[in-house]
Ligand SMILES: NC(=O)C1=CN([C@@H]2O[C@H](COP(=O)(O)OP(=O)(O)OC[C@H]3O[C@@H](n4cnc5c(N)ncnc54)[C@H](OP(=O)(O)O)[C@@H]3O)[C@@H](O)[C@H]2O)C=CC1
């Protein structure tokens with residue numbers, strides 16, 4: 001199967017060469033596993049630090065996936081993360097450490113690459129879409145403005161970022177609820193986050209075995225403001241220029257039209273993959289929906305990425321468990337190959353309106369899978385030139 005390069009799926013057809021920055025890391029390895037059999041994307045180049053550059057991939061990586069290193073990368077030599085080494089790639093996926101992602105991703109954008117980043121560096125940027133691909137693909141409309149404001153202006157280059165993996169988990173059901181019942185007024189979320197979220201080697205075994213750590217640096221603040229950017233719309237203002245022509249400026253609404261109060265509490269738990277979160281919400285609308293109405297709305301939620309035909313978008317974005325003791329990380333993290341989320345225990349909340357539990361695979365839909373769906377969507381909408 002090859003990619004339709006425009007909105008029209010009958011217009012066929014070529015495969016797209018992609019590069020992966022941070023290819024040796026936890027997220028980079030997931031990119032490789034997920035892209036090895038992708039119908040459109042061909043892994044063409046891998047990048048990592050100077051510690052890894054120059055080595056064949058199997059020698060550079062501490063491979064921690066349950067399936068073997070895919071044949072397509074076995075013979076690739078890891079490169080320095082500089083644009084010239086990725087010349088033939090139309091798409092760049094970044095799983096770079098945040099300490100270095102800022103400069104490197106900017107250099108790739110400047111060199112006219114479409115960059116899909118997992119790092120936090122550009123999430124707050126007023127020109128950069130922060131896209132959870134099962135929620136706010138409408139934010140891609142910011143890309144032309146992002147390009148035009150670069151110096152010099154760009155023709156093809158842009159950056160789109162993923163959200164933090166904990167934000168991603170609960171914002172998918174939140175978006176489904178807002179779509180069905182209108183604005184959410186307040187939200188409380190308590191996370192139980194897997195250790196893979198901290199990368200490799202991550203948190204010391206002596207700190208996490210037989211333990212729970214009630215602090216993850218910067219995480220609560222990120223969840224709180226990212227939610228407002230993702231669930232907010234895009235505002236358009238028009239200004240008349242001296243020549244009488246009107247200039248349109250786009251900006252992210254930050255959920256200002258319907259203010260949302262949100263509070264997050266984050267914990268690290270001894271689970272390898274899969275972030276579980278307890279969520280309580282209060283709706284603006286009175287009376288609020290019943291638990292049964294909420295279950296039905298979650299089950300029927302279909303994101304635009306799915307209807308448009310992104311091959312990695314899950315057939316069912318949200319599974320709703322009826323069993324009292326589900327979801328659980330070990331049992332449910334591979335739902336829809338890690339691309340969907342699992343909700344359970346939907347019930348009335350005596351303080352807000354409704355409460356539930358959600359589980360998402362932090363390294364799949366929380367990271368690599370989101371970037372891949374983002375790139376598929378951008379390609380189908382014509383934002384990526386091949
Ligand atoms: N793990 C998760 O669940 C999630 C992670 N993220 C974000 O994704 C990014 C990657 O996370 P993760 O995979 O966990 O991190 P890891 O620490 O596992 O991997 C980091 C990668 O960055 C590379 N790197 C480090 N320094 C440099 C450098 N100077 N130049 C070029 N490459 C460099 C490393 O290469 P080398 O092996 O050569 O050192 C490695 O490939 C981070 O920004 C993280 O915050 C986002 C959502 C979820």
Ligand SMILES: N[C@@H](CC(=O)OP(=O)(O)O)C(=O)O
Nearest residue numbers: 118119120164165193197198
């Ligand atoms: N902080 C997340 C993973 C992560 O890297 O997040 P971010 O990309 O927002 O820094 C966790 O520890 O589970």
